[in-house]
Amino acid sequence: IVIDTNNTDRKCFADVVEAWKNFSVYTIGTRLHLSQVSQNSLLAGYDAHLRTIRNPHGYSTWVMIAASGRKPL
Numbered sequence: 001i002v003i004d005t006n007n008t009d010r011k012c013f014a015d016v017v018e019a020w021k022n023f024s025v026y027t028i029g030t031r032l033h034l035s036q037v038s039q040n041s042l043l044a045g046y047d048a049h050l051r052t053i054r055n056p057h058g059y060s061t062w063v064m065i066a067a068s069g070r071k072p073l
Contacts, residue, residue, distance in 0.1 A: 003062040005053060014053045021046035022069065 005013065025042045034042075052058035 001064045
């Protein structure tokens with residue numbers, strides 16, 4: 001599923017990315033003992049993504065993998 005700035009409200013899109021930013025950098029990053037340099041790099045990447053989403057002329061995507069299945073009897 002491709003979420004992008006053409007098919008999604010920009011504010012909602014930015015809110016989701018902001019939540020992922022905080023979770024991945026501060027929760028996952030802390031548990032993985034990422035260095036400060038690595039955390040800063042992640043933050044910079046998320047901040048660039050957010051700037052693009054919030055720019056009315058920017059285009060950004062977020063790809064989500066979706067699958068379904070059925071357990072055999």
